[in-house]
Amino acid sequence: MGKPLKNHLIKNSHADDVSNESDNAVFSKVMNVHLSRRSMLQSSGALGVAAALPLGLFGSQNAQAAVLESNMQRTRSLGFKPVPFSSEDKVIVPEGYTARAFYKWGDPVGIPGRMPAFKTDASNTTQEQALQAGMHHDGMAFFSLPLGSDNSNRGLLAMNHEYVDNGLLFKDGAANWDLNKARKGQNAMGVSVVEVQKSGNGWQVVRPSRYARRITANTPMGVTGPARGHDLMKTRADSRGERILGTMQNCANGYTPWGTYLTCEENWSDIFTNSSGNITPLEKRYGIGKEEDGYLWSRVDERFDSSKNPNEPNRFGWVVEIDPFDPKSTPRKHTSLGRFKHEGAKVTVTPDGRLAVYMGDDQRFEYIYKFVSKNKYQPNNRAANMRLLEEGTLYVARFNEDGSGDWLPLVHGQNGLTAANGFADQGEVLVKTRMAADRVGATKMDRPEWITADPFVAGSIYCTLTNNNQRGAEGKPGTDAANPRADNRFGHIIHWQEAGGDGTRTAFKWDILVLAGNSQSHKAEHRGNINGDDFGSPDGLAFDSRGVLWIQTDVSASTVNLKEYAGMGNNQMVATIPGSNEYRRFLTGPNGSEVTGIAFTPDNKTMFINIQHPGEPAAGDSDPAKPTAISSWPDGPAAGRPRAATVVITKNDGGVIGS
Ligand code: FEO
Ligand code: CA
Ligand code: CA
Ligand code: CA
Numbered sequence: 098m099g100k101p102l103k104n105h106l107i108k109n110s111h112a113d114d115v116s117n118e119s120d121n122a123v124f125s126k127v128m129n130v131h132l133s134r135r136s137m138l139q140s141s142g143a144l145g146v147a148a149a150l151p152l153g154l155f156g157s158q159n160a161q162a163a164v165l166e167s168n169m170q171r172t173r174s175l176g177f178k179p180v181p182f183s184s185e186d187k188v189i190v191p192e193g194y195t196a197r198a199f200y201k202w203g204d205p206v207g208i209p210g211r212m213p214a215f216k217t218d219a220s221n222t223t224q225e226q227a228l229q230a231g232m233h234h235d236g237m238a239f240f241s242l243p244l245g246s247d248n249s250n251r252g253l254l255a256m257n258h259e260y261v262d263n264g265l266l267f268k269d270g271a272a273n274w275d276l277n278k279a280r281k282g283q284n285a286m287g288v289s290v291v292e293v294q295k296s297g298n299g300w301q302v303v304r305p306s307r308y309a310r311r312i313t314a315n316t317p318m319g320v321t322g323p324a325r326g327h328d329l330m331k332t333r334a335d336s337r338g339e340r341i342l343g344t345m346q347n348c349a350n351g352y353t354p355w356g357t358y359l360t361c362e363e364n365w366s367d368i369f370t371n372s373s374g375n376i377t378p379l380e381k382r383y384g385i386g387k388e389e390d391g392y393l394w395s396r397v398d399e400r401f402d403s404s405k406n407p408n409e410p411n412r413f414g415w416v417v418e419i420d421p422f423d424p425k426s427t428p429r430k431h432t433s434l435g436r437f438k439h440e441g442a443k444v445t446v447t448p449d450g451r452l453a454v455y456m457g458d459d460q461r462f463e464y465i466y467k468f469v470s471k472n473k474y475q476p477n478n479r480a481a482n483m484r485l486l487e488e489g490t491l492y493v494a495r496f497n498e499d500g501s502g503d504w505l506p507l508v509h510g511q512n513g514l515t516a517a518n519g520f521a522d523q524g525e526v527l528v529k530t531r532m533a534a535d536r537v538g539a540t541k542m543d544r545p546e547w548i549t550a551d552p553f554v555a556g557s558i559y560c561t562l563t564n565n566n567q568r569g570a571e572g573k574p575g576t577d578a579a580n581p582r583a584d585n586r587f588g589h590i591i592h593w594q595e596a597g598g599d600g601t602r603t604a605f606k607w608d609i610l611v612l613a614g615n616s617q618s619h620k621a622e623h624r625g626n627i628n629g630d631d632f633g634s635p636d637g638l639a640f641d642s643r644g645v646l647w648i649q650t651d652v653s654a655s656t657v658n659l660k661e662y663a664g665m666g667n668n669q670m671v672a673t674i675p676g677s678n679e680y681r682r683f684l685t686g687p688n689g690s691e692v693t694g695i696a697f698t699p700d701n702k703t704m705f706i707n708i709q710h711p712g713e714p715a716a717g718d719s720d721p722a723k724p725t726a727i728s729s730w731p732d733g734p735a736a737g738r739p740r741a742a743t744v745v746i747t748k749n750d751g752g753v754i755g756s
Contacts, residue, residue, distance in 0.1 A: 115567055116384040117462040119535035167552035167642040169701065175645065175672055175681050176756040179630055182666035183685035184658060186728050188708065190684050193749050198708070198731035200254070200302050201742035204230045206289055207302060207309035217737030219268050219724075223277050227284040227311055230291075231258025232266065234707035234741045236350030236360070236441060237694035242292070242308075244356050244422050249698035250295040253308055254705060254743065255358035255421045256694060257347035261285045262710065263391070264719030265738050271718065276397040283314035283394070286345045288360050290421045300703065300745045310424040312360075314343035317427060318417060321487040324432035327524035329411050334400075341412045341430060342400075349441030349547050349637070349693075351416070351454070354474060355482040358419045360428075361439035363459060365413035370395045373404035382531050383438075384460070385410055391718065411528050416442050416456070418486060431486040434468045435507070435530035443548045445600050448555065450474050452485055453600025455558055457545025458531070461565045462574055464539040465494040465548070466530075467504055469601050491527070493539040494593075496579035496607055502593055504603040505537040512537045543568055543580045543588065547638035549646070551675065556595030556602075559610060559675070561635040563651060564588040579607065582622055586661050587613040587633035589625075590648070592675070610675060615665060623661050629680035632671050633662060639695045641704075645755045646673050647683070649692040649706070655715040657689075668692045670706065672755060683755075684746075687730035689713040689739070697754070704746040704754045712739035 177191040190196045203215030205228060213225040221229065237256035241248040261282045263271040271278075292306035318341045324330055330338030348363035366383050367390040374387040385403060395401035403410050414436040420426040434442065437458035445453045450473035456466045470489040475481050492504035508514065509523040513536050520526045526533045543565035551557035562580065567573045569583025576583050579591060593607035613633045614625020625631070637649030650668045658666055670684040670692050686692045686708055694707030712719055712728035720726060724738035731742050748754060 114384055115461045115573065116382055117460070117531070117535070117541060119532075121535050121538045121541075165552055165555060166550070167644070169642045171553045171644040172674065172756070173677070175674065175677075175679065177681065177683060179681045180683065180685055182664065182669075182682075184666045184688070185685075186688045186730050188684060188686060188730075188744055190746055194746060195749055196684070196744050196746045197299065198742040198744050199300065200230055200289070200291055200293075201731060202230050202232050202234075202285075202740040204302065205304060206230060206291055206311050207304035207306045208311075209305035209307070209309075212304055217732075219266060219738065223281040223284055226281050227313055229311075230289055231287060231311070231313075232261045232285045232741055233259045233709050234743060235259040235348050235693050235709055237696045237705060237707055237743070238350055238352040238358055239696040239698060239705060240352070240356055240358075240421055241699060247699040249700040249702060252293060252698070253290055253421045254293050254696065255288060255290045255350075255360075255419065256707065256743065257288055257350060257360050258286050258741075259346060259348055259709065260364070261392075262713065262718050263393075264717075264721045265712070265724055268721060270721035271391075271393060274393050274396065279392075279394045279397045280315075282392065283343065283345070284311075286314050286347065287316065287343065288312040288347060288358070288419060290358075290419070290424065295703070299747070308421065308424055310421075312344065312419065312428060314345040316343050318342070318344065319427050319429040320432060321429050322432035322434075322527065323523040324436075324527045327522075327528065329408055329525060329528045332406055332408050332412070344417050344428065344430075345413065348439065348459070351442030351444050353418070353444050353482070353485075354446060354476070355479045356420075356422060357483070358421050359442045359444070360417045360419060361441055361456070362413050362415055362417070363438045363440060366410065366438070368392050368394055368413075369401050369403055369410045371403045375404070377407075379529060379532070380410065382529075383410070383414065411436070414438065416486070418483075420483075432524070432527050433487060433489055433491065435466055435491045436528055437463065437466070437530050440546045441548060443550055443558070445550045445556075445558075446474050447600040448598065449601065451601055452489075453556075453595075454486070455548040455550070455560070457542075457548055457560055459544050459546055459563070461544055461567050462541035463531070463545065464534045465542060465545050465560060466534075467492045467494070467600070491530070492603065493534040493537060495538060496540045496577070496591075498578040500578075500606055500608065502605040502607050504605070505539060506603075507533045507537065540577065540579055541574050543585050546636045546651075549639045551644065552640050552642055553644050554594075555598035556600050556605075557592070557598075558595070559590055559592045559638060559646065561638045561648070562589050562591055563634050563636050579609075581609070582612065584622065586623055587615065587625055588635050589613055590635055590638070611673075611680070615661060617664065618661060620661070627680050628678045629673075630671055630682040631665060632669060632680070632682070633665065636691070637670075637693045637695055641697050641755065642699070642701050643753070643755065644674060646675055647671075647695055648673065648680075649695065651691045651693065654689055654710075654713040687711045687739075688728040690728065690730070694743075701753045701755075702747065702751065706744050706746065707741065708744055709741050711741065
């Protein structure tokens with residue numbers, strides 16, 4: 098080993114590739130943007146007319162009671178003064194607000210008696226890293242303590258640590274590579290559960306805490322659903338296909354009404370190699386190749402070389418449920434929710450009490466999915482609810498040109514998902530979810546990222562489509578009504594309304610909330626139609642309980658404030674109220690960072706967000722000799738290296754965020 102890789106890329110390197118070469122229908126060159134009645138109203142400046150009810154009701158509203166998340170009043174206006182674009186190496190929030198970093202990479206998670214302090218020179222050991230905050234914080238949720246309460250002063254934060262930067266994780270970067278170094282990386286990924294509490298000094302991590310937990314790429318996990326025990330899930334180390342070591346590349350997230358956390362495995366294929374070069378069709382469809390992507394794990398651990406362990410990759414790409422209230426609980430991978438590059442999982446309760454879970458597959462030309470549970474949510478039966486994600490129907494979305502849409506079931510025996518076509522049973526349909534979706538004719542989207550649901554309108558769902566500069570390129574799918582821009586550098590946000598407000602139905606209507614852009618661009622197709630503060634590459638997306646929609650951006654480090662994004666500064670967060678057609682910038686992040694992850698206390702007076710990868714260079718890992726070359730956030734230049742961190746945001750007058 099010890100062979101340093103020149104300029105190796107470790108970050109989400111495959112996220113931008115195209116693995117979908119299926120020839121399922123794409124709408125041919127529809128150049129006109131599908132404009133809903135609401136979009137027309139917006140572009141003609143008739144603000145607020147359709148504010149509360151995008152797309153009209155599309156069916157009856159009478160089933161909406163009890164399925165909506167919020168018990169607050171819907172707000173009609175944004176109350177903060179926007180901040181300008183920024184290239185400053187700090188987090189900037191509006192006047193009257195305070196943002197403070199805590200729970201930084203390397204901070205002890207708070208496991209009693211095992212709380213190693215962060216060492217600023219990256220000399221923490223592999224074992225210490227497993228007891229500390231991981232790197233590159235991403236999706237996150239807040240759970241009030243005790244379970245079932247709506248306490249806004251004490252709770253648990255569960256959060257993802259998506260990937261690692263070997264240039265920051267080690268004094269000597271990826272040089273002198275060995276298994277111990279790979280293990281430190283594995284211990285820096287996964288999930289944290291930390292207890293947090295508001296005191297006189299503001300929010301603090303509670304240490305020690307009986308809830309504190311780190312889940313890593315080696316934590317044992319269970320498996321549920323049709324792919325549990327399937328031949329495609331069996332390995333030498335797990336001949337039954339029922340026990341998987343770890344979760345990794347945990348991107349966005351979800352949470353359930355019974356107080357569990359969902360972590361979603363996104364760019365896991367970057368970890369795997371097939372060193373033989375005999376890439377199978379299944380591997381190709383998921384982006385696994387001969388070359389590894391800078392993680393180097395497969396060089397020292399055969400588990401990650403599929404020529405040696407052909408089924409190990411099949412055990413990643415799932416949604417994992419974690420009970421944050423029980424640090425001894427075993428996380429479970431729910432195969433019913435499909436296998437792809439999961440961004441997040443937005444759980445909604447349908448009018449009849451079942452669950453509809455919305456999920457994006459983040460790669461160019463991939464799909465949007467929905468899982469509908471077989472059984473019903475029971476507010477007073479947590480044990481039964483814990484099984485709800487084990488059984489149900491997975492669908493994939495088709496967005497029709499006329500503004501209608503269909504959820505197409507991915508069910509063995511239907512729509513050509515038969516043994517003759519390579520799907521022997523439902524387990525195989527799920528392991529090969531992308532291939533099943535190709536066959537039924539799903540719509541190829543511009544990189545589906547986060548999905549969220551309007552807390553005041555049942556079945557009203559929004560999804561960020563972050564960008565796709567291959568749309569319309571030679572040999573690639575052209576534009577369609579739902580992905581209307583060729584060379585889509587800025588991305589858009591799509592919205593759909595389930596028929597009758599009912600997430601169990603298979604029909605919906607859709608429109609485009611906004612085309613992101615740079616209004617100063619000399620190219621018309623890059624300007625977008627934002628009214629207010631410009632942004633591009635929307636990624637994180639969540640409603641708060643007042644109906645404000647928060648949008649976080651992830652412009653890649655190679656593009657941020659450059660090229661078509663010149664003048665737009667660092668990544669940022671903007672707010673809107675759907676229907677108002679107003680976008681207002683709330684926060685700008687430090688240099689080289691992405692703004693991601695969002696959680697609120699129930700009173701909406703505290704917002705938690707994550708700053709991921711401050712200091713990320715345009716390509717490859719950070720230079721271990723100059724870790725602060727781009728950013729020294731949050732600790733300052735003397736502190737040694739930049740650190741991903743959670744940021745707690747409060748209003749100085751103690752008021753509601755955004756008011
Ligand atoms: Fe990890 Fe699609 O962002
Ligand atoms: Ca993301
Ligand atoms: Ca992204
Ligand atoms: Ca990023």
